[in-house]
Amino acid sequence: MNVGIDSISLCVPESYYSLADLAEKHGIDPNKYLYGIGQEKMAVPSPDEDIVTLAAGAAKPIVTDEVRDSISTVILATESGVDQSKSAGLFVHGLLGLKPNCRVVEFKQACYGATAALQMATDMVRQRPEQKILIIASDIARYEQDSQGECTQGAGALAMVVSANPRILNLHRARGMHSFDVMDFWRPNNHKAAQVDGQLSIEVYLESMRQAWNEYKADGGHELAELPWLCFHQPFTKMAKKAFTALTESEPEQGQALTGESYEHSLLYGRQIGNTYTASLYIGLLSLLENNPQDLTDQNIGLFSYGSGSVGEFFSASVVPGYREHLRTEEHQQMLADRQALSHEKYSAWFYQSLADHKNQVMPKLSNRPYRLEKVEEFRRVYGVND
Ligand code: CAA
Numbered sequence: 001m002n003v004g005i006d007s008i009s010l011c012v013p014e015s016y017y018s019l020a021d022l023a024e025k026h027g028i029d030p031n032k033y034l035y036g037i038g039q040e041k042m043a044v045p046s047p048d049e050d051i052v053t054l055a056a057g058a059a060k061p062i063v064t065d066e067v068r069d070s071i072s073t074v075i076l077a078t079e080s081g082v083d084q085s086k087s088a089g090l091f092v093h094g095l096l097g098l099k100p101n102c103r104v105v106e107f108k109q110a111c112y113g114a115t116a117a118l119q120m121a122t123d124m125v126r127q128r129p130e131q132k133i134l135i136i137a138s139d140i141a142r143y144e145q146d147s148q149g150e151c152t153q154g155a156g157a158l159a160m161v162v163s164a165n166p167r168i169l170n171l172h173r174a175r176g177m178h179s180f181d182v183m184d185f186w187r188p189n190n191h192k193a194a195q196v197d198g199q200l201s202i203e204v205y206l207e208s209m210r211q212a213w214n215e216y217k218a219d220g221g222h223e224l225a226e227l228p229w230l231c232f233h234q235p236f237t238k239m240a241k242k243a244f245t246a247l248t249e250s251e252p253e254q255g256q257a258l259t260g261e262s263y264e265h266s267l268l269y270g271r272q273i274g275n276t277y278t279a280s281l282y283i284g285l286l287s288l289l290e291n292n293p294q295d296l297t298d299q300n301i302g303l304f305s306y307g308s309g310s311v312g313e314f315f316s317a318s319v320v321p322g323y324r325e326h327l328r329t330e331e332h333q334q335m336l337a338d339r340q341a342l343s344h345e346k347y348s349a350w351f352y353q354s355l356a357d358h359k360n361q362v363m364p365k366l367s368n369r370p371y372r373l374e375k376v377e378e379f380r381r382v383y384g385v386n387d
Pocket of ligand 1: 029233275
């Protein structure tokens with residue numbers, strides 16, 4: 001039985017901040033951000049947007065009436081959650097009107113959480129094929145202003161329904177994991193912005209990928225030459241380029257056959273959005289499927305997921321015939337094209353407003369996405385539906 005991704009949908013904030021403007025503010029050559037880091041824009045949430053509104057906005061188009069009653073489980077993966085106890089997925093469950101006979105949990109392991117969700121969902125569907133599982137990766141990547149990491153911020157959510165006989169991607173059984181305890185990137189409970197050892201994080205990412213790749217092959221995975229398309233976790237798109245180089249160098253004979261084309265289409269959305277932590281790999285996958293002009297039917301895609309701290313996993317999937325009919329390409333491309341640019345003043349003001357700890361606050365009406373944070377009452381978050 002084939003199991004995998006049956007539908008997939010993206011939601012990003014309506015505003016972005018240009019990295020050329022950030023470079024000007026930092027007094028450095030914009031090419032460092034545009035080419036050295038490989039980012040053009042960072043998505044910036046308004047104060048009435050958060051990981052819940054983005055998650056619900058991503059899931060809404062694929063939770064159709066037909067799908068709603070088959071959803072047995074919602075797994076929301078995030079490393080920028082809104083509550084230390086309550087799963088953000090429960091707010092989404094309410095907003096989308098999902099059935100009460102449903103389990104809802106939140107997964108956390110830095111940027112890796114959605115991959116744990118996807119693999120566990122796949123195993124659950126193999127056990128009980130009548131169910132569908134909704135996975136949502138939703139994150140707001142925040143670093144201190146004027147820090148090294150500021151240029152790698154971003155925000156967005158990606159939702160996927162996992163089912164038997166999926167219409168987009170069949171996931172393969174082979175998987176290679178690599179976990180070890182390292183402090184390359186972390187966010188203590190009393191911090192809203194991430195702490196990072198930037199250069200160490202890059203080294204650890206690449207080492208994790210080499211080890212996970214070896215485990216994937218040992219688990220009966222494909223040879224590199226059998227994976228014409230590749231997607232890597234992309235905290236910034238240059239990182240995917242570094243990962244491609246490291247992977248092909250680790251398999252010199254097969255790696256020679258692969259060119260940059262194998263991953264370049266996976267970078268197009270990320271370059272316009274920035275880091276979305278848990279969603280980043282899957283936005284890369286979506287970008288490949290929606291932007292590659294070639295027909296990818298029956299072709300294999302190799303994927304590498306990385307979450308600092310750290311867990312890496314290499315896995316693969318193959319594209320289902322007719323996949324294009326089930327993508328929402330036009331809608332996603334329009335959503336990215338229609339965003340508004342922010343001035344530095346507005347970007348900076350929203351950054352600090354979003355970090356505030358509200359006890360009681362009515363949020364200004366800024367977002368026109370399907371859902372917004374309306375207010376906070378005695379620390380309770382209250383979400384609303386935009387008309
Ligand atoms: N024109 C073109 N390129 C230029 C340039 C110019 N004028 N000036 C510099 N560059 C290039 C540099 O040569 C360098 O390229 P290479 O990496 O290919 O050598 C690139 O721009 C970046 O330059 P620096 O290394 O000097 O950049 P930096 O020290 O300011 O910081 C960073 C880069 C470490 C990625 C930092 O932005 C950061 O800490 N980001 C957050 C952490 C992160 O994203 N880590 C990734 C791995 S961890 C992970 O994946 C989990 C996650 O999501 C966080």
